[in-house]
Amino acid sequence: MATIEDVARLAGLSRTTVSRVINNHPYVSEEKRQTVRSAMEQLGYVPNSIAQRLRTQTNETVAVLIPRLSNPFFSHLVDAMEDIAALYRFQLIICQTKSGKEREILYLDWLKTRQIGGVIFASSENDWQDIKRYQQYGPILFCNEYPPGTEAPIIHLDQLQGGYMGTQHLIERGHTKIGYCYSGRQNTNIRDRFKGLKLALKDHGLSIKEDWIFKDAYDTKDGGRIYYEIMALKDRPTAVFTGSDEVALGIIAEARRNGTHVPKELAVLGFDDQPIAGLMDPGISTVYQPVKDIGKMAMELMIQLIRGGHPVQQITELPLHLIVRAST
Amino acid sequence: MATIEDVARLAGLSRTTVSRVINNHPYVSEEKRQTVRSAMEQLGYVPNSIAQRLRTQTNETVAVLIPRLSNPFFSHLVDAMEDIAALYRFQLIICQTKSGKEREILYLDWLKTRQIGGVIFASSENDWQDIKRYQQYGPILFCNEYPPGTEAPIIHLDQLQGGYMGTQHLIERGHTKIGYCYSGRQNTNIRDRFKGLKLALKDHGLSIKEDWIFKDAYDTKDGGRIYYEIMALKDRPTAVFTGSDEVALGIIAEARRNGTHVPKELAVLGFDDQPIAGLMDPGISTVYQPVKDIGKMAMELMIQLIRGGHPVQQITELPLHLIVRAST
DNA sequence: TTGTATGCGTTATCAT
DNA sequence: ATGATAACGCATACAA
Numbered sequence: 001m002a003t004i005e006d007v008a009r010l011a012g013l014s015r016t017t018v019s020r021v022i023n024n025h026p027y028v029s030e031e032k033r034q035t036v037r038s039a040m041e042q043l044g045y046v047p048n049s050i051a052q053r054l055r056t057q058t059n060e061t062v063a064v065l066i067p068r069l070s071n072p073f074f075s076h077l078v079d080a081m082e083d084i085a086a087l088y089r090f091q092l093i094i095c096q097t098k099s100g101k102e103r104e105i106l107y108l109d110w111l112k113t114r115q116i117g118g119v120i121f122a123s124s125e126n127d128w129q130d131i132k133r134y135q136q137y138g139p140i141l142f143c144n145e146y147p148p149g150t151e152a153p154i155i156h157l158d159q160l161q162g163g164y165m166g167t168q169h170l171i172e173r174g175h176t177k178i179g180y181c182y183s184g185r186q187n188t189n190i191r192d193r194f195k196g197l198k199l200a201l202k203d204h205g206l207s208i209k210e211d212w213i214f215k216d217a218y219d220t221k222d223g224g225r226i227y228y229e230i231m232a233l234k235d236r237p238t239a240v241f242t243g244s245d246e247v248a249l250g251i252i253a254e255a256r257r258n259g260t261h262v263p264k265e266l267a268v269l270g271f272d273d274q275p276i277a278g279l280m281d282p283g284i285s286t287v288y289q290p291v292k293d294i295g296k297m298a299m300e301l302m303i304q305l306i307r308g309g310h311p312v313q314q315i316t317e318l319p320l321h322l323i324v325r326a327s328t
Numbered sequence: 329m330a331t332i333e334d335v336a337r338l339a340g341l342s343r344t345t346v347s348r349v350i351n352n353h354p355y356v357s358e359e360k361r362q363t364v365r366s367a368m369e370q371l372g373y374v375p376n377s378i379a380q381r382l383r384t385q386t387n388e389t390v391a392v393l394i395p396r397l398s399n400p401f402f403s404h405l406v407d408a409m410e411d412i413a414a415l416y417r418f419q420l421i422i423c424q425t426k427s428g429k430e431r432e433i434l435y436l437d438w439l440k441t442r443q444i445g446g447v448i449f450a451s452s453e454n455d456w457q458d459i460k461r462y463q464q465y466g467p468i469l470f471c472n473e474y475p476p477g478t479e480a481p482i483i484h485l486d487q488l489q490g491g492y493m494g495t496q497h498l499i500e501r502g503h504t505k506i507g508y509c510y511s512g513r514q515n516t517n518i519r520d521r522f523k524g525l526k527l528a529l530k531d532h533g534l535s536i537k538e539d540w541i542f543k544d545a546y547d548t549k550d551g552g553r554i555y556y557e558i559m560a561l562k563d564r565p566t567a568v569f570t571g572s573d574e575v576a577l578g579i580i581a582e583a584r585r586n587g588t589h590v591p592k593e594l595a596v597l598g599f600d601d602q603p604i605a606g607l608m609d610p611g612i613s614t615v616y617q618p619v620k621d622i623g624k625m626a627m628e629l630m631i632q633l634i635r636g637g638h639p640v641q642q643i644t645e646l647p648l649h650l651i652v653r654a655s656t
Numbered sequence: 657t658t659g660t661a662t663g664c665g666t667t668a669t670c671a672t
Numbered sequence: 673a674t675g676a677t678a679a680c681g682c683a684t685a686c687a688a
Binding site: 331332333343344347348350351375376377378379380381382383384 | 664665666667668
């Protein structure tokens with residue numbers, strides 16, 4: 001591998017001049033610039049970026065922490081982030097935490113060892129106090145989810161508004177008895193969404209019964225189970241806010257098998273607008289989350305921070321959109 | 329940030345001794361080892377990995393080239409790869425090529441600039457001759473797809489066997505007129521799959537008509553279009569090998585809308601076993617690809633290569649599996 | 657406009 | 673068992 005020294009020797013100039021050409025410095029005569037260029041060409045020289053990083057104390061790589069990539073929400077999020085990273089020639093390191101506290105810290109340590117220049121949390125299990133101390137080693141920001149009390153930039157989706165909007169839609173369709181499903185996990189997003197639902201109910205003089213709240217709702221299988229739980233109730237909801245397209249799908253599929261008409265006998269609202277939502281028959285009404293948008297914004301901000309911008313405790317909130325199909 | 333020098337000073341020892349402790353070298357007395365340990369602790373010292381990389385000329389980061397992450401096949405592939413990388417404390421850099429030749433080369437240049445230690449191609453648009461020259465900068469291997477003439481380790485799925493197996497299944501179900509869909513792109517995988525189909529037909533004394541081959545089949549929308557193309561034929565196939573669950577889904581959905589019974593009037597075989605395949609009604613019979621397995625194998629091999637193993641021109645081929653549901 | 661000297665934080669070589 | 677010193681490849685303060 002040719003080094004800057006080799007280029008300098010071949011060009012009959014100093015390393016400094018070569019370095020100046022590499023970094024497009026002014027005060028290099030056009031003549032010498034050409035000499036250096038051709039020497040680099042001739043030797044197939046490219047600067048060693050590891051040496052550059054050591055010297056300049058910069059690191060243009062960003063780690064993104066997500067639970068797992070096989071979750072479409074996160075793969076789409078990272079997709080958008082990588083687009084921006086590539087645009088700025090930044091590297092994107094993927095870190096699957098499997099929702100594990102220790103895994104998160106493991107990756108945060110990479111910030112300490114200078115293996116990465118910054119960290120974007122797309123989900124987080126640790127308390128802010130345990131993450132905070134890593135800020136001294138590089139920028140940290142949150143995209144999508146964040147622990148309570150976070151003192152770092154946050155870009156997220158307005159789950160409260162999403163919960164409100166979805167519920168209002170069901171109310172406008174004439175429903176007064178509305179059920180709700182949520183995964184067992186209790187993060188800020190899920191809590192906010194539920195707050196939105198309750199707020200919308202309250203604003204219309206309605207409320208939710210304890211019986212109409214279904215938990216452990218993760219996938220299609222859970223949806224099937226929940227269908228039966230709903231049907232077993234004496235006083236049952238006429239609409240369900242599922243919080244997940246998979247769960248909605250499960251309920252709808254089971255309803256069809258049992259001859260329960262959707263949406264006449266049971267309206268079902270999904271969440272996320274995953275591809276299946278539009279493909280099902282009936283199509284699933286759902287709440288679309290502009291994932292790509294927050295992904296891009298988060299990466300843009302991170303790059304500015306790594307390049308020397310200073311973090312402000314800003315919270316960016318993007319609204320969700322309602323997509324009405326046949327299931328409501 | 330504390331450096332090795334700071335630790336040495338505090339411990340009243342030399343940098344060399346501290347370095348020895350860091351790297352678990354023998355010939356360090358237990359006493360001094362403790363002294364160093366507590367000094368490191370006290371200063372919150374961690375070695376600067378950039379400096380380590382420069383000094384040792386090693387780089388434990390792997391770049392994975394894929395078309396795009398939002399394609400579930402690839403997100404599951406990378407998921408598996410990251411599991412292995414994390415196990416060995418390697419970093420995984422995600423590179424979306426958007427199926428662009430230039431993008432691939434752009435990322436390959438990272439190998440040259442020492443930003444990464446090795447490259448795994450999960451798809452590739454460039455010819456082997458254009459990739460070959462980068463081998464001198466670090467290990468390169470192919471997982472899933474590879475250009476003709478590749479002289480590097482290859483781990484892939486036996487598409488020919490998959491094509492054969494799927495076709496044979498349809499034949500066993502009594503079909504003699506079998507249609508075939510493929511995306512416009514012509515890569516080795518798609519070609520091999522088609523070879524498998526023709527081979528199976530030939531082995532049973534059958535053949536395919538030009539009319540029964542449908543191209544530009546990427547997604548559900550295309551499936552819908554293809555349904556009508558099939559129905560418009562005077563002599564039409566009674567079964568279709570779609571090469572994609574999305575396309576299969578599109579055909580099935582359109583068939584249902586038009587009252588065409590699946591599988592009685594038209595049997596449909598998918599490919600990939602994406603989640604939707606099992607959730608649809610009727611469930612889609614499909615060809616499952618052990619994506620996780622090749623992902624893990626590829627990353628294991630890459631890590632061995634980066635750690636100094638020498639690449640052998642080995643080809644690892646994994647078989648596909650048939651999943652029979654209701655659509656055939 | 658160009659060059660000299662120094663240091664980024666490590667590890668490896670060679671003494672002792 | 674421990675330490676002094678050089679080297680990895682580069683960029684920059686300073687000098688000329």
